[in-house]
Amino acid sequence: MSSSxxxxxxxxxxxxxxxxxxxxxVNGEPRTADIEPRLxxxxxxxxxxxxxxxxxxxxxxxxxxxxxxxxxxxIKSCTMLAAQAEGHDVQTVEGLGTASELDPIQEGFKQEHxxxxxxxxxxxxxSAKALLERNPNPxxxxxxxxxxxxxxxxxxxxxxxxxxxxxxxxxxxx
Amino acid sequence: xxxxxxxYEAPKTLEEAIALLDAGKGEAKVLAGGQSLVPMLKLRFAxxxxxxxxxxxxxxxxxxxxxxGTLRIGALCRHEDLEHSKVIASGQPTxxxxxxxxxxxxxxxxGTFVGSVCHADPQGDWAAAMIALGGHMIVQGPKGKRTIExxxxxxxxxxxxxxxxxxxxxxxxxxxxxxxxxxxxKLERRVGDFATASVAVSLDMDGGKVLRAGIALAGxxxxxxxxxxxxSFLVGKELxxxxxVKVAELVAAKAxxxxxxxxxxxxxxxxxxxxxxxxLTAQSAQKVA
Numbered sequence: 001m002s003s004s005x006x007x008x009x010x011x012x013x014x015x016x017x018x019x020x021x022x023x024x025x026v027n028g029e030p031r032t033a034d035i036e037p038r039l040x041x042x043x044x045x046x047x048x049x050x051x052x053x054x055x056x057x058x059x060x061x062x063x064x065x066x067x068x069x070x071x072x073x074x075i076k077s078c079t080m081l082a083a084q085a086e087g088h089d090v091q092t093v094e095g096l097g098t099a100s101e102l103d104p105i106q107e108g109f110k111q112e113h114x115x116x117x118x119x120x121x122x123x124x125x126x127s128a129k130a131l132l133e134r135n136p137n138p139x140x141x142x143x144x145x146x147x148x149x150x151x152x153x154x155x156x157x158x159x160x161x162x163x164x165x166x167x168x169x170x171x172x173x174x
Numbered sequence: 175x176x177x178x179x180x181x182y183e184a185p186k187t188l189e190e191a192i193a194l195l196d197a198g199k200g201e202a203k204v205l206a207g208g209q210s211l212v213p214m215l216k217l218r219f220a221x222x223x224x225x226x227x228x229x230x231x232x233x234x235x236x237x238x239x240x241x242x243g244t245l246r247i248g249a250l251c252r253h254e255d256l257e258h259s260k261v262i263a264s265g266q267p268t269x270x271x272x273x274x275x276x277x278x279x280x281x282x283x284x285g286t287f288v289g290s291v292c293h294a295d296p297q298g299d300w301a302a303a304m305i306a307l308g309g310h311m312i313v314q315g316p317k318g319k320r321t322i323e324x325x326x327x328x329x330x331x332x333x334x335x336x337x338x339x340x341x342x343x344x345x346x347x348x349x350x351x352x353x354x355x356x357x358x359x360k361l362e363r364r365v366g367d368f369a370t371a372s373v374a375v376s377l378d379m380d381g382g383k384v385l386r387a388g389i390a391l392a393g394x395x396x397x398x399x400x401x402x403x404x405x406s407f408l409v410g411k412e413l414x415x416x417x418x419v420k421v422a423e424l425v426a427a428k429a430x431x432x433x434x435x436x437x438x439x440x441x442x443x444x445x446x447x448x449x450x451x452x453x454l455t456a457q458s459a460q461k462v463a
Contacts, residue, residue, distance in 0.1 A: 016181070017179050017180070017181055018181075020182070036179070037180060037181065037182030037225065038176055038177040038178070038179055038180060038215075039176075040176075040212075040216075059175050059216070060175075060213060060216070060217075061209065061212075061213050061281065062366060064278070064280055067280055070283075070284075073254075074279070074280045074283055075280060075283055076280050076281065076284075078216075079208060079209060079212045079213060079281075079284070080208060080212065080284070081182070081205075081208070081212070083182050083184070084184070084205075084208075084227060084229060086184075127279070127280065145279065146279055147279075148278055148279060148365040148366075149278030149279045149281060149365065149366060150280070
């Protein structure tokens with residue numbers, strides 16, 4: 001699976017721009033790739049490592065669909081160079097759970113119907129994960145505040161907030 | 175969207191970073207939080223030959239008060255660090271009020287205070303806060319460090335007073351003469367949008383009397399608006415309703431808003447008037463030091 005844009009970025013750079021070898025700890029496993037410095041982390045994840053759970057919505061640092069955890073904190077992976085992730089921990093939505101064993105956040109989105117088209121969902125869940133790790137018992141306001149960098153164009157916010165409340169309660173009872 | 179091609183280095187010392195900038199002769203750019211630079215690279219508004227990533231340089235992520243009350247913010251201190259800081263919450267009300275309003279929560283985990291000031295976006299929160307606070311920037315180049323007063327730092331939209339081979343290493347906010355008071359209010363259409371208008375207010379108070387007053391505006395002019403001269407009307411006075419009305423009028427007149435899709439110029443001027451009044455009224459209600 002490749003796109004012309006990705007092929008363009010993969011062609012050997014001209015002049016004195018060196019291809020860099022980076023090793024990034026992705027979902028707990030070291031992953032190594034040869035990249036051009038201008039490659040964005042979102043594109044390395046999606047096209048280089050085939051981790052297509054991380055979505056690209058706006059590509060302009062607005063929508064939050066590409067949110068991943070970088071050393072445990074949420075970042076917009078379309079707004080970080082892949083080269084900057086060298087030696088760091090990156091967690092994507094693929095690292096949350098498995099089909100048979102969902103993370104409580106994924107379960108919450110299922111139980112409370114926290115998604116319609118699902119495009120914003122990976123980013124929503126990664127922001128929610130960062131929130132719940134810092135604050136296991138958030139209020140509705142705190143959830144809305146923490147998710148305010150993630151846009152949902154189905155306007156399913158109400159159920160997304162309920163999903164995070166559900167997950168928080170489940171995680172506290174575990 | 176991809177940036178145009180560039181060379182990338184992530185040096186481990188300031189000296190190496192400065193040497194790279196110097197060798198770049200104006201075609202090298204510093205990457206700190208990257209929350210303005212990376213979008214500009216992607217839109218190809220910026221196309222440097224060389225990116226100098228300073229994130230691997232240790233000990234730049236601090237913010238701390240000196241024993242005399244001077245606040246120092248290092249080049250890699252993120253917006254989020256200030257938002258959650260106990261010392262900021264108790265010691266610097268203008269910054270405490272602005273930090274949660276910068277961009278959105280995800281951008282705040284990466285973007286830096288110093289980088290935002292350097293970016294000099296006319297709608298940027300931190301340049302306005304720094305002007306109101308009477309701060310200065312410490313920059314370092316091949317010949318060593320120098321200090322640039324905030325009023326001289328922002329030259330225009332996206333233009334600061336640094337040379338191409340200098341890095342802003344620290345923002346400094348002088349110790350207040352009395353008790354530091356102030357606030358920050360921003361009107362935005364949604365979280366993360368550019369400001370329709372925002373107002374930064376910084377006061378040094380002795381009981382009910384104003385010892386120093388600073389006000390700056392974002393989003394209502396071609397660059398950050400310095401209204402410190404207008405704010406100085408309050409010096410030596412109490413925050414009485416009539417004094418608040420007067421200074422709000424002076425500051426609103428200083429704004430240079432333009433009509434656009436975020437509102438008419440008169441609407442934005444009214445927002446400035448209202449925000450100045452609200453912040454000052456809130457201070458007058460809690461005047462006991």
